[in-house]
Amino acid sequence: MKRRLLNPGPVTLSDRVRDALATGPDLCHREDRYAKLEAGVRHRLTEVYGLADSYSTTLITGSGTAAVESMVTSLVPTDGNPVVAVNGVYGARIVAMFEAAGLKHRRVESGWLEPIDFPAVAGALAEAPASHVVAVHHETTTGRLNDISQLAQVASGTPLLLDAVSSFGGEEIDFQRWNIEAAAATANKCLHGIPGLGFVVAAEASLSSRRGPVRSVYLDLYRNHEAQVAGSPQFTPAVQTLVALEAALDEFIEGGGWEGRRGRYRRLNGVFRKALAELGAPPLLPDGDASAVLSAYSLPEGLSFETLFSRLEAAGFVIYPGQRELYQTIFRIAVMGDITDQDAQEFIAEFADAVR
Numbered sequence: 001m002k003r004r005l006l007n008p009g010p011v012t013l014s015d016r017v018r019d020a021l022a023t024g025p026d027l028c029h030r031e032d033r034y035a036k037l038e039a040g041v042r043h044r045l046t047e048v049y050g051l052a053d054s055y056s057t058t059l060i061t062g063s064g065t066a067a068v069e070s071m072v073t074s075l076v077p078t079d080g081n082p083v084v085a086v087n088g089v090y091g092a093r094i095v096a097m098f099e100a101a102g103l104k105h106r107r108v109e110s111g112w113l114e115p116i117d118f119p120a121v122a123g124a125l126a127e128a129p130a131s132h133v134v135a136v137h138h139e140t141t142t143g144r145l146n147d148i149s150q151l152a153q154v155a156s157g158t159p160l161l162l163d164a165v166s167s168f169g170g171e172e173i174d175f176q177r178w179n180i181e182a183a184a185a186t187a188n189k190c191l192h193g194i195p196g197l198g199f200v201v202a203a204e205a206s207l208s209s210r211r212g213p214v215r216s217v218y219l220d221l222y223r224n225h226e227a228q229v230a231g232s233p234q235f236t237p238a239v240q241t242l243v244a245l246e247a248a249l250d251e252f253i254e255g256g257g258w259e260g261r262r263g264r265y266r267r268l269n270g271v272f273r274k275a276l277a278e279l280g281a282p283p284l285l286p287d288g289d290a291s292a293v294l295s296a297y298s299l300p301e302g303l304s305f306e307t308l309f310s311r312l313e314a315a316g317f318v319i320y321p322g323q324r325e326l327y328q329t330i331f332r333i334a335v336m337g338d339i340t341d342q343d344a345q346e347f348i349a350e351f352a353d354a355v356r
């Protein structure tokens with residue numbers, strides 16, 4: 001039976017991506033052929049938002065978290081004192097990264113069901129300057145698409161570092177207007193590749209001179225970038241993941257890039273939101289606050305996540321629980337990956353049965 005992953009990554013693979021994985025060449029990462037593949041994919045990732053003029057992409061072998069940690073622990077100077085906006089698990093994880101690195105920072109937290117506390121960010125910046133404002137674009141905890149345009153206004157000139165792991169390729173990210181110095185993402189969410197490869201899209205200007213000491217042998221962004229520009233990655237990269245990502249990017253471009261993908265997600269997500277609301281599982285956030293990529297839903301009365309999960313899993317659908325205090329009350333459905341309208345209709349029929 002076909003399994004359809006409705007969790008926020010890894011995603012259900014298309015046949016084309018799976019075939020690329022199975023039939024791609026065995027490559028050594030010190031061959032020219034590999035160097036060409038890597039340079040091509042890096043360029044195409046930079047071009048997802050048309051940034052090749054002034055930004056550059058660095059691959060980080062690891063999950064999305066590795067890319068975020070590489071970005072924030074490399075680009076923030078020792079006396080940077082960044083302001084971190086937190087309204088979910090992933091914002092809290094960035095705070096944990098600064099703590100682990102022993103980097104002074106300020107945490108501006110709002111409730112997990114609330115938007116970023118913009119006045120508090122402004123207040124923190126007024127109290128003392130910061131090298132960066134750091135935030136999560138799509139807070140996957142609740143499915144909220146944080147308003148980065150408003151954050152940029154509040155930051156008024158202080159550059160942003162963005163965890164765009166669950167939005168890159170599926171939502172608008174206006175790097176230049178929002179003054180984004182760097183954003184981190186992964187192959188296996190909105191780009192529909194396989195896990196194992198994160199990346200950081202950063203302004204060339206900020207990559208050209210190091211701001212702080214080397215804080216990690218493996219994750220140092222400058223060293224990784226320099227090695228990749230020179231055509232020879234620092235360490236063994238996830239070669240097969242890169243081959244699969246190349247195929248996924250072909251598919252991405254043919255589907256109309258991020259705008260095409262966002263359109264597809266919006267449509268599918270809308271189908272789930274409407275149907276589930278009618279079946280006693282209303283979306284947690286109103287349409288205007290929710291991302292196109294994922295929605296959180298209240299668990300129907302009297303139905304635990306475990307019961308719902310196993311019922312749907314038996315029919316080939318994998319749903320995703322709430323995290324921490326939301327575990328008892330919500331579940332989540334992401335529409336990224338090779339999910340069709342027919343999959344959505346089948347899911348809704350199974351869900352209706354489960355609720356009955």
Ligand SMILES: *Cc1c(COP(=O)(O)O)cnc(C)c1O
Binds near residue numbers: 064090140186
């Ligand atoms: C998935 C995700 C991550 C990274 O998770 P990994 O398991 O390390 O890939 C980071 N931030 C957000 C917002 C995410 O959705």
